[in-house]
Amino acid sequence: AQKVTQAQTEISVVEKEDVTLDCVYETRDTTYYLFWYKQPPSGELVFLIRRNSFDEQNEISGRYSWNFQKSTSSFNFTITASQVVDSAVYFCAVGGHNFNKFYFGSGTKLNVKP
Amino acid sequence: DSGVTQTPKHLITATGQRVTLRCSPRSGDLSVYWYQQSLDQGLQFLIQYYNGEERAKGNILERFSAQQFPDLHSELNLSSLELGDSALYFCASSDTGAPSDTQYFGPGTRLTVL
Numbered sequence: 001a002q003k004v005t006q007a008q009t010e011i012s013v014v015e016k017e018d019v020t021l022d023c024v025y026e027t028r029d030t031t032y033y034l035f036w037y038k039q040p041p042s043g044e045l046v047f048l049i050r051r052n053s054f055d056e057q058n059e060i061s062g063r064y065s066w067n068f069q070k071s072t073s074s075f076n077f078t079i080t081a082s083q084v085v086d087s088a089v090y091f092c093a094v095g096g097h098n099f100n101k102f103y104f105g106s107g108t109k110l111n112v113k114p
Numbered sequence: 115d116s117g118v119t120q121t122p123k124h125l126i127t128a129t130g131q132r133v134t135l136r137c138s139p140r141s142g143d144l145s146v147y148w149y150q151q152s153l154d155q156g157l158q159f160l161i162q163y164y165n166g167e168e169r170a171k172g173n174i175l176e177r178f179s180a181q182q183f184p185d186l187h188s189e190l191n192l193s194s195l196e197l198g199d200s201a202l203y204f205c206a207s208s209d210t211g212a213p214s215d216t217q218y219f220g221p222g223t224r225l226t227v228l
Contacts, residue, residue, distance in 0.1 A: 102172060
């Protein structure tokens with residue numbers, strides 16, 4: 001079965017600090033997808049990134065970067081120079097080649113203080 | 115604004131009742147997804163439709179059902195409601211329904227069962 005562990009329940013940082021959100025996944029599928037979503041205090045869900053299991057290249061998008069390491073089954077998310085607007089709950093998820101097996105982690109609440 | 119609309123925004127009902135949640139996907143998107151976010155269960159994928167047909171099923175209870183209509187809007191029907199069904203229900207849409215798609219989320223419907 002798929003499973004996602006986000007061990008950090010809540011993290012607090014001061015603006016401009018870098019922060020890494022951890023995500024460890026379990027899957028028996030050889031083809032799978034990894035996702036990160038953001039849920040700001042307003043409550044909506046925002047898709048951030050998707051990675052497939054064959055692409056281990058790290059990705060950078062502005063202040064956001066993602067580190068996918070198949071050897072440790074991890075897909076960590078780093079925010080560089082955090083801002084107050086980054087305050088949100090971040091969810092990691094893993095899915096198979098279709099959505100019959102799709103699981104979210106429990107989320108990490110990030111508080112960025114001015 | 116993601117372009118995905120959900121109605122109603124809030125719904126308060128009693129145990130044993132039946133409710134219908136509605137979702138209109140982004141223009142051009144053929145696939146619709148339903149998710150449940152509750153305090154007990156966290157975020158869960160419920161079901162996916164593509165062009166009117168069920169494509170994937172997650173942790174959807176037998177008391178729940180969904181459909182996607184020819185105009186591509188979708189409805190999630192929840193019956194014999196229990197207190198534990200109180201949750202935020204999100205709809206998302208994507209163009210092809212593949213895991214490689216970007217999903218766009220609606221604002222959610224908050225269901226309170228009293």
